[in-house]
Each structure stands twice: as C-alpha cells, then as structure tokens.
Amino acid sequence: MRRVVSLNLAQLECEAGRYDRAEALVTPWLADPVGWHQAGAILEDVVARQGIDPIARAFQDLVGGRFTPFQVQHVLAAMLADEEPELEAIAEVVEALFGRFPFDFGEALPVLDGLWGRFEGVMRGRGEAG
Amino acid sequence: MVITASARNPGDADLWAAMGDLTVHAGDVEKGANAFKQALGLDPDNMRAALGLATFYAMGGHHDEARALFEQVLARVDAAG
Numbered sequence: 001m002r003r004v005v006s007l008n009l010a011q012l013e014c015e016a017g018r019y020d021r022a023e024a025l026v027t028p029w030l031a032d033p034v035g036w037h038q039a040g041a042i043l044e045d046v047v048a049r050q051g052i053d054p055i056a057r058a059f060q061d062l063v064g065g066r067f068t069p070f071q072v073q074h075v076l077a078a079m080l081a082d083e084e085p086e087l088e089a090i091a092e093v094v095e096a097l098f099g100r101f102p103f104d105f106g107e108a109l110p111v112l113d114g115l116w117g118r119f120e121g122v123m124r125g126r127g128e129a130g
Numbered sequence: 131m132v133i134t135a136s137a138r139n140p141g142d143a144d145l146w147a148a149m150g151d152l153t154v155h156a157g158d159v160e161k162g163a164n165a166f167k168q169a170l171g172l173d174p175d176n177m178r179a180a181l182g183l184a185t186f187y188a189m190g191g192h193h194d195e196a197r198a199l200f201e202q203v204l205a206r207v208d209a210a211g
Contacts, residue, residue, distance in 0.1 A: 002207045005181065009200040012193050 003035045010042050019046050030068035031101060040070045069101065143173035150182045159186055177203050 010025035026042045029035035047054050058074035072093070079090050150165035163186040169179035184199035 001177065001181065002204070005184075005200050005204045005207065008185065008188060009197065009204060012188060012197050012200065016193065016197070 003029055003032065007035060007038050007042060010039075011045075014042060014046050014049065017049075019050055022046050030066075030070055033101075036069055036101075040068070040073075043070050141172060143169040143176045143179065146172065147176050147179035147182065150179060154182065154186070159189070162186065175206065177206055 006025045007029060010022045013019075013022035013025065022042065023046055026039040026046070029039035030043065032039065044054065047057055055074045055078045058071040059078075061068075061071045062075060076090065076093060079085055079093070146165050146169035150162045150169065152162075153159075153165055154162035163183060166179040166183035166186065169176045170183065173179075180199050180203045184196045184203065187193070187196035187199065
C-alpha cells in the first residue's frame with residue numbers, strides 16, 4: 001500500500017509543481033522490483049518539468065552513488081549517442097546490469113529495448129567492418 | 131455477495147470499502163466513491179476506503195482532495211511501520 005500511495009501522491013505533487021516532495025516520494029521506489037517503472041516515469045516527468053537535462057542528472061546521480069534504471073538508461077543512451085561509442089565500456093555496463101537489479105528491467109522498459117537494438121546494431125556493424 | 135452483505139451490515143466499514151472496490155472495478159466509479167464515503171463515515175481510519183476515494187478524486191481532477199487523503203493514508207502506513 002505504501003508504494004501505491006507514495007507513487008500516486010508523487011504524481012499529484014509533480015503536477016502541483018512541488019518537485020522536491022515528488023522526488024522524495026519516488027526515490028525509495030526507483031529500484032523496487034514492482035515500483036521502479038512507475039517511479040522512473042514520474043522522475044522523468046519531474047526532471048522534464050524543471051527543464052533539467054536528464055542525462056546530466058543521471059551522471060550526477062551516479063557520481064552520488066545512486067544506481068537505478070533511471071540513471072542507467074540515460075547513461076547508456078548518452079554513451080550510444082557518440083559517433084564512436086565506447087562499446088567495451090557499454091558492454092561492461094550492460095553486463096553489470098543483469099546482476100545488479102532483482103528484476104529484468106531491460107525487457108520491461110521500452111526505451112531500453114530500443115537501446116539494446118541500437119547496441120546490437122552497432123556491434124554488428126563493428127563486426128562486419130572488422 | 132458483498133453488496134448483499136453491506137446491506138445487511140450497514141455499520142461495517144470494511145464491507146462498504148470492499149463494495150466500493152467491486153463497484154469501481156465494475157465500472158460505476160460514482161457509486162464506488164459513495165461506498166468509500168460510507169465506509170469513511172463509519173470508520174475515518176479505513177485505509178482501503180481512503181485509498182479508493184483518493185484514487186477516485188485523483189482521476190476526477192480533484193487533486194487537493196486526493197492529496198489530502200493520500201497523505202492521511204501514508205501517515206497511517208508509516209505509523210504502522
């Protein structure tokens with residue numbers, strides 16, 4: 001019940017412009033096996049409404065030791081956006097993900113599905129070029 | 131069955147809350163909200179009814195009312211540990 005109430009309340013706080021309160025309510029659920037998806041979506045909304053660059057925010061969070069699907073997806077997106085992606089570093093991040101969370105967020109998050117597709121495409125391109 | 135039971139036990143807040151959930155799931159959200167209000171009238175601490183009514187308010191755009199109820203429920207959940 002705490003998760004349902006916290007996330008519903010966070011959404012309302014976000015819509016009311018109380019972003020600090022909204023973020024405080026979603027933070028405990030960002031890596032929760034059940035609540036991470038909704039919590040991440042609300043945090044995306046909170047960040048977007050404040051005009052914050054989500055990638056910069058994700059890197060800042062990681063430096064601060066916060067490692068959740070929100071940060072991971074943005075960091076991976078940024079790494080893949082480079083013209084010459086550092087595939088070894090990306091592969092390390094991807095490999096680390098599978099043991100990091102008690103759920104398979106790669107399959108559950110459409111944004112990450114897209115990232116995996118691009119990652120595989122880049123890897124195939126490298127293989128063919130090599 | 132719950133509807134019959136709540137009619138037979140009009141003083142049972144849990145039954146009214148259960149009827150609210152069932153009625154909302156059946157698609158009649160207004161009737162469900164009324165059942166939640168009945169439950170809360172009998173037992174202001176009924177969290178199931180408060181959560182149901184808060185959700186009803188949130189979906190209807192009554193955000194202040196929804197926030198107040200969600201805050202109440204969260205405070206009770208926190209207090210219960």
